[in-house]
Amino acid sequence: MKFLILFLFFSSAAVLYAQESVWIEVDGSCVVANITPEEARERAIINARNEAIKQAVGVQVSEDISRSVTEEMVNEQSTIYDNFSKLSRSTSFGKIIKEEPLLKDEITLAGSTPIYNVRIKALVVKDEGNPDYAFEVKINMDKDVFFCRESKSSDEIKFNIWASKDCYIYLFNLMANDSVQLIIPNQYISNNNKYISGEEVQGFEKELRNNNVTFSASLPPGRDRVTEALYVVALKEKIDFYSGNDEIDETGIITTSKAAMTDIQNWLMKIPRDMRTEQLKAFQIKRIK
Numbered sequence: 001m002k003f004l005i006l007f008l009f010f011s012s013a014a015v016l017y018a019q020e021s022v023w024i025e026v027d028g029s030c031v032v033a034n035i036t037p038e039e040a041r042e043r044a045i046i047n048a049r050n051e052a053i054k055q056a057v058g059v060q061v062s063e064d065i066s067r068s069v070t071e072e073m074v075n076e077q078s079t080i081y082d083n084f085s086k087l088s089r090s091t092s093f094g095k096i097i098k099e100e101p102l103l104k105d106e107i108t109l110a111g112s113t114p115i116y117n118v119r120i121k122a123l124v125v126k127d128e129g130n131p132d133y134a135f136e137v138k139i140n141m142d143k144d145v146f147f148c149r150e151s152k153s154s155d156e157i158k159f160n161i162w163a164s165k166d167c168y169i170y171l172f173n174l175m176a177n178d179s180v181q182l183i184i185p186n187q188y189i190s191n192n193n194k195y196i197s198g199e200e201v202q203g204f205e206k207e208l209r210n211n212n213v214t215f216s217a218s219l220p221p222g223r224d225r226v227t228e229a230l231y232v233v234a235l236k237e238k239i240d241f242y243s244g245n246d247e248i249d250e251t252g253i254i255t256t257s258k259a260a261m262t263d264i265q266n267w268l269m270k271i272p273r274d275m276r277t278e279q280l281k282a283f284q285i286k287r288i289k
Contacts, residue, residue, distance in 0.1 A: 021125040040116035056124035057094035098123040137234035139281040146217040176226035180260035
């Protein structure tokens with residue numbers, strides 16, 4: 001997704017409490033059937049991450065997001081796949097904030113069936129507090145496939161955000177070029193990411209329109225189809241996202257997904273669960289003439 005504003009606003013994060021963490025070493029595996037070895041490796045890593053959280057905090061991790069993206073990405077280059085899995089590995093009770101590969105990946109055979117095996121070391125932190133199940137945020141889109149056209153204008157990616165309570169909105173674009181961009185707030189609406197429940201048009205939506213900001217479908221060079229995502233975080237209090245990572249380029253985009261996911265996870269882990277809610281919405285962009 002191409003965002004037409006080039007310079008983003010990142011404000012200082014509030015000083016919040018630290019949480020106890022533990023390193024876990026785990027194995028993960030995936031059967032190489034109807035998928036490429038690269039995709040099998042990615043799924044094996046996801047399985048290892050889920051197991052790390054289970055061992056650290058004693059619960060099963062939801063795999064809904066990673067499963068749906070896997071189905072969409074079969075036989076596609078999945079540059080952004082790991083972005084989705086890092087967000088989907090969250091649980092009500094724990095998250096992984098760092099990880100390291102251990103040993104060399106290997107493919108073994110169970111009879112005649114190849115199995116991809118990995119081993120990782122993960123730093124798991126317990127997510128304190130109880131969620132507010134009445135606090136929800138959703139990204140609404142009229143479709144989930146957009147077209148990038150060579151001969152005329154590409155599709156505009158339209159969406160709106162709904163929340164069940166007054167809150168502050170932070171919206172990220174997980175792009176297929178392995179970068180992540182904060183699109184709400186930005187330089188045009190840096191002090192107006194407040195969402196007021198019941199208002200038909202939010203203040204930040206008005207400012208985007210007044211500044212003629214649009215979102216258009218685009219593709220990285222050499223790609224005819226990609227999966228991207230919008231990721232929204234709603235907070236009951238204004239606790240701005242801040243990235244001090246040196247991989248931010250001159251446009252304000254975090255240029256590698258690994259750096260961005262680390263920054264986002266660390267930010268979320270400092271916010272009590274009853275103060276936040278989040279949703280990830282995946283969509284596809286396809287090239288047509």
